Amino acid sequence: MPTLQLAELTQANRPTQLPLLAKLADILATSPAVTHLMVRGSLAHGTADRLSDVDFVVGVDDAQLPAFVEALNDLMSIEAGALLPGWRDTIVADRGGVGTVFLIPDEGRLHQIDLYLVPASRVPHLQATVATAPLLDRRPAPAAPEAVALAERFAVEFLARPRSCTELLIEHLVLAVLLHKRIKRGQRFVAYSEWHRLHTATKDLIKTALAPTSRYWGWYQLREEIAVTPIGRACLGDLDAAISGPAVPLAADVDSAIERMLALVNRTCPEALDGLRDAVAAYRAYLELV
Template sequence: MPTAVPPAPADLHLDVVTDAHRPAQLPLLSRIAELLSASPAVTHLLVRGSLASGTADRLSDVDFVVGVHDRDVPAFISALDDLMTVAGGALLPGWRDTIVADLGGVGFVFLVQHEGKLQQVDLYLAPASRVSILRQTVGWKVLLDRPPADITIPQIDQARAHIADLTARPRSCTELLIEHLVLAVLLHKRIRRGQRFIAYGEWHMLHTATKDLVKAALAPHSRFWGWYQLREELAPTPIGRACLADLDVAITSPAVPDAAAVDAALDRVLTLTERACPEALDGLADAVTAYRTYLESV
């Protein structure tokens, strides 16, 4: 049963995104904004992207910058997956976003069930000490602006160190599987919009994630960077040879995919995961089944 969410604070200004338009994503935006703003750790909430500029279409994501008091950054990040899956309706833990620009924080992408469809919610968490700088570089509308309690230099250093450690940590097989699931949603949206150049880039990201998944499963202590020495490391075992065959199919596919190619890649990666690192699916089987159903409505 979802956790009860406290009432939205009086200082949460949702009206700023409805002045010029009423996007179809507004109920979801409101729900996630209320959920986040209920935490005393959250000092700022900005909405950016197409919902802030009034150019959203039915495929647009819900894109937040979340300012968190520097002292609370480690605890808030640790609790975020539970918050979003239990109370926010996310199907899966968040993918640590490697597409978003580095603005001194860390981004997460969640796939959220909303009105029978799968919606993308992007959360960029930034220490409160960075928010004034973010406001100079990001187009936004301010939903919440709470003056934070005093922020000390040790708290700033702790927040920066935690984010640096998180972004440097090698990703697990489960995290890499979730990356595939998120990228498949993104690719379907790019294809429907005719965004061929972006689809090309994200298609390459998906293939790279497949390579990283294979290496994390079968060569976790590899001394080689990127795509180097894959055959030498993987070919000695039957599982390794099967994974190399999957990678070969991936890299010889068309440079810009269609929807069928994305679906085939997803099937291939799920089969590869069951073969090479089945533990990555532990606890996710029902979520993946629901994801495949919702993906048809993206």
């Protein structure tokens, strides 16, 4: 088991998330594919509060990046107890890797765990541009050019994959957790942004379920494509109800949006919930404790 450099981080802020952070760091560092492990965000800056997420940068051997990312859901579910498969993060800045967000129960509440997986060859550049607190540095040998190209191509293709109804369902659930944090902190501008993202995820879910071969981008031609069936008209009614709400939500608005989305999923693509019904039920129970 590698030795993690936790002492400096502990002295900097003594966060309540430290036991969970240490557990996750041990899980990630056990893999020989992991070359670097760093903490970023509020935990790295010493400004974390009890609502702060655990934000890791994980350097992965270039040649092993595809296999490690593809196995990550199993690793986080089995070893870390993640409630749901990871959400492909569309908010994190592109730094040559891939971002994934997990929700992990700990001490009676859901914690947001952000993992940014970056090829080891990109770590020096990332360290020069992003404030991080190092936990593990295995200093691998320079990657072969073909391995670097493989990792770069994988990251581009991973981010470009079309999202399924299940992935869009998970996106709603993750965004709701983020929104509850923004509301509690009074971060109105960020809440506005993430509220719009949630509405966009609802639109994307409707289009993925009912117009998967759509030739139109974004919000264009929704009525023309979707409102041709009773189910489609009901879905557009849900979307209209969503966008007619407040620009900056209250907690009750977020909860209503999730219930509306789950009803929409049951109506249009119930298979998206296959294998996730117990997890969604647990999620609802945790959300009541927020």
